[in-house]
Amino acid sequence: MDRVMRLVSKNAVVIFSMSSCCMCHSIKQLFRGLGVNVVVYELDEDTRGREMENVLVRLLGRNPPVPAVFIGGELVGPTDSVMSLHLNGSLVPMLKAAGALWL
Template structure:
């Protein structure tokens, strides 16, 4: 749990992902297209990846990608895309924009 929380709050936008997951790739591309460079943690390339994935599930994220903004769990693909389609994702990122895009 500590590692997930530490990594989730280490950068303004953090994605816990798997390198073979097409939805993870799509969410990462979405952030890049709106000008945000997220910190991506590939769970399948981390020796603690399985435990981290279990921790994310306990936190309420049922699948990867697990997206954190400002250290707060936003959710997975459905939640991120829903926020984006409602026009709420970019405003949520505004307070982190300078750091996230630098």
């Protein structure tokens, strides 16, 4: 738990992902398309990925836990949560408040 929380506290936007996950790819593209410099941790490419995945399962209450998006150190959630925020117009203000966008 400490490792995950330490990683998310260091950057405005952090995405925990799996390199072969299409929903993870879509979320990464969304943020990059908005001009956000995201930090991505590919769990399947990290030596401690399984350990972090177990922490994310507990935090999200779902398996698989990816994509898991953190903005401003806070868990936003998986794809459906991020897309809901984007569609209702809340995502960009959240990103600005976290210092991830300067528009």
